[in-house]
Amino acid sequence: MDATRVPKVFLVRTEIDAILADLDEGDPVPSERDLATRFGVARETVRQALRELLVAGRIRRLGRGTVVSRPKLTQPLSLGSYTEGAISLGRTPGRILVTWEDTAADAETAADLELTPGTEVMHLERVLLADGERIGLESTYLPLHRFATLRGGYDPTTSLYAAIRATGVELAGARERIETVLAAPREAGLLDCSTALPMLLLHRRSVDADGAPIERVRSLYRGDRVAFEARLSPEPA
Structure with missing residues (x-):
């Protein structure tokens, strides 16, 4: 598949997923602002990628932050x-x-x-x-x-x-x-x-x-x- 045709949200989600693989359960996830700066994308793109990872059970909300979740x-x-x-x-x-x-x-x-x-x-x-x-x-x-x-x-x-x-x-x-x-x-x-x-x-x-x-x-x-x-x-x- 031509990489230029892959949705940007998918690419960002893949990158965040790789970050999560190096973290332990309960570790904080970098903020939307930090992730947007790291990947050079809009915060809304990062927000959508995080929503998908939340539904997938990879992360969970904790207070006002986000942490790595345990498996489903x-x-x-x-x-x-x-x-x-x-x-x-x-x-x-x-x-x-x-x-x-x-x-x-x-x-x-x-x-x-x-x-x-x-x-x-x-x-x-x-x-x-x-x-x-x-x-x-x-x-x-x-x-x-x-x-x-x-x-x-x-x-x-x-x-x-x-x-x-x-x-x-x-x-x-x-x-x-x-x-x-x-x-x-x-x-x-x-x-x-x-x-x-x-x-x-x-x-x-x-x-x-x-x-x-x-x-x-x-x-x-x-x-x-x-x-x-x-x-x-x-x-x-």
């Missing part, structure tokens, strides 16, 4: 819980309870849980943490008639799947869809990020061994802090 948390796409996935990667999981209520199922929730619209369901909304950093927002709906006993002693800052298994219910399968979205202002506030930051949105419907619905989950993850990985194998001929 790569979650496996599996029936395992967020807690299990984070621990397997050497990260410390955590949750902050936002909402825990019994509410009437809307048409979409009722259809996923095979209930009549208006039937009461249990709704838990929690901020997901990794090493104390807010990385996701999880909203779970459970059939109340199956899991009302969770009210008796479940700690919502711990794994919900472990609590479900403790009731004698085993997850046997799930359907999951992933798409990219932007966070609503409330969601961005809970995740301590900008509404302009791309998010990964997961919709999951899980069932037990009899095919009966267990949960309907909407999980929103920060695109700069989380990636997903799936293991694939050939289908039988």
